[in-house]
Amino acid sequence: MTAVPGPAGPVPHRRRRWRDHLRRAVRRDGNPLVRPVDRSRSRALLLTALGIGLALVLGAGAAAERFTSVRHRESTTAARLHAVQAVTLTPAQRRIEPGSGRTRYEAEAAWTSPDGRGTTGTVAVPGGTATGSAVGIRVDDSGRPVPPPQGTIQAGADAACLGFLAFGGLAALLIAGLSIRLMVLDRRADEAWQCSWASFEPRWNGRTPRDNRAG
Incomplete structure (x- = not known):
């Protein structure tokens, strides 16, 4: 064989x-x-x-x-900010960020600055927020709103x-x-x-x- x-x-x-x-x-x-x-x-x-x-x-x-520098910068910035309550003056409006194409919602709102002055401006709000709603925002010492911190997932x-x-x-x-x-x-x-x-x-x-x- x-x-x-x-x-x-x-x-x-x-x-x-x-x-x-x-x-x-x-x-x-x-x-x-x-x-x-x-x-x-x-x-x-x-x-x-x-x-x-x-x-x-x-x-x-x-x-x-x-990643470390972004998280450190966010934590350092957050320590110098103030959390306040704002009242929306208009309903939430949909916005598309140029370049990134991401969707966000904004509304005109009024709040009290850390120095006691009444301030109005545009703030980020959840979608579907109605007029007269209370939303939490962060402002600097002059009362200007600052964008929300970059999340861990986005930073990563x-x-x-x-x-x-x-x-x-x-x-x-x-x-x-x-x-x-x-x-x-x-x-x-x-x-x-x-x-x-x-x-x-x-x-x-x-x-x-x-x-x-x-x-």
């Missing part, structure tokens, strides 16, 4: 391939057939992978710094967006640099192959230098 060949062996693990690149880059592979251009290619891949790892760390650091989303942009920008630059480097190495390898073939081909075909001159 003829044995049926089994499936091909497992594909080398990705970690092993990176280990092979590392050994080739530091000349520890012991392979006499590896060309200098192959070692340069392995070094370029390893440096790019290291750079992407650093870009990820920098992106995460930028996101964490942004903004920080994550900043971190992603930082990481994506650095990673794109590194990948572009790797592509250019590999193109240069491929061109160099092709030129070296053509030079070697021009020297080896006459001997492989059994032609002599005189035959080359005659041709």
